[in-house]
Amino acid sequence: TDFKSDKQPTWCPGCGDFGTMNGMMKALAETGNDPDNTFVVAGIGCSGKIGTYMHSYALHGVHGRALPVGQGVKMSRPDVEVMVAGGDGDGYSIGAGHFVHAVRRNVDMSYVVMDNRIYGLTKGQASPTSRSDFETSTTPEGPKQPPVNPLALALASGATFIAQSFASDALRHQEIVEAAIEHDGFGFVNVFSPCVTFNDVDTYDYFRDTLVDLDEEGHDPNDYEAAKQVILDGEKEYQGVMYQDENSVPYHEQHGVTEDMSEIPDGAPEDAMDLVREFY
Template sequence: MSSDVRFTDFKSDKQPTWCPGCGDFGTMNGMMKGLAETGNDPDNTFVVAGIGCSGKIGTYMHSYALHGVHGRALPVGTGVKMARPDLEVMVAGGDGDGYSIGAGHFVHAVRRNVDMTYVVMDNRIYGLTKGQASPTSRSDFETSTTPEGPKQPPVNPLALALASGASFIAQSFSSDALRHQEIIEEAIEHDGFGFVNVFSPCVTFNDVDTYDYFRDSLVDLQEEGHDPNDYEAAKEVILDGDKEYQGVMYQDENSVPYHEQHGVTEDMSDIPEGAPEDAMDLVREFY
């Protein structure tokens, strides 16, 4: 790990095809800066991306990376981290990837508390397929597949994480670059599953949850004096449906990450050139 890593080292030479003004630019910048600031370099970083606009991030960043199938980014990251605890693992996805097709994995990744960072670019819309409702769309949000709105309450991903036993829950806004980067860094440095839901506006298909909307409505928890170690206080802000918050909502000070809990500490890529020396003992067990 070299000390002179700059955030641009995490940038590939591929130009993003996101729409001009897309929130994902800011989200990605914060991720790259956060990775560099916390002492990582591209050769020891593994980025996993799902499907959707957010999924393209693996192409625009430079590191070891896998761009997988829709909704399964968290299991991939889990496997990477278990096999190689020495790596920095960052998983990125969108609200569809994480809270719809991958919702089952989200719950269990949270429970497992693997020491990795999960960044969800939440734009409350399906952008890549040109504007259908997402699990975080408002119930009256009119789209091509929900002309009168989904008529269902949006998923509250923070509450879902809390109910699943999360050890770190945060929310940021891609446009508030400094705060977003700080929150990402805290998630990276957290001993366990660092979950950040990022408001990452879609300028093309979502005219409700816009930059202006978030700028006007966001309340910064740290400015409010919120104590992230206070579970009850966290519960209150997470379940508060009237306000949009940014900041670290909850952090379990006593979080024990999966690898410590299960003693998974070895570099699993390193194996002998033949069967293990004592392998005949495995056979003798069957006497």
């Protein structure tokens, strides 16, 4: 697609991030976006390299801080399509606080997390989503704590769109990311994106054998109670849109941020708006 840059990824051959990124690029194109109106903010980690491999406006946030940067871009330029990308370590450990507040703020953007349940770039330490018995160099007997459930964290924080996909199920992954982009508000997708180098437990085969597709189960994402059930189900791994609030009102509509920055929204302090204009 037009979103592919001329940089060759340095990800390990077979890394799930290839499939995750391809789906993101296709989803952006399919939803009518192009590199000129798209801003990708990436975190730090293997996943964080994505801003280099995608052809669009892009920026690295510092570790765990991609979401505040992405929200800032969207608040100052509501006409731009903002997509934030990160990993499980980046987003659910050092960035967990920002995740909660970005979710509840409901800024109209998408957040795609490449969840491989390990720290890849720093060579294989347990991450917030690692299984409690997953043996790594830093946790020889496993982390011995239950993993973070990012979907439950999002739901408890007031999310209006929660989904999960699998990097290797290309069309389904693309379709799910498209739905997140088109959602009026914060579209969150947790993507199973296997690390073939440091995680020999949460592999392609594991997800192929265990993933349950919510569409095939007749799941209704507008049903909050049904969403809660699948999100809190500790037994199964699901892909699909778990929850979508049809009445979601994105932040800029709730607070009168206009697309034309020369218009000062009611109640906005003038000097603050002057500063924003000067900067952009």
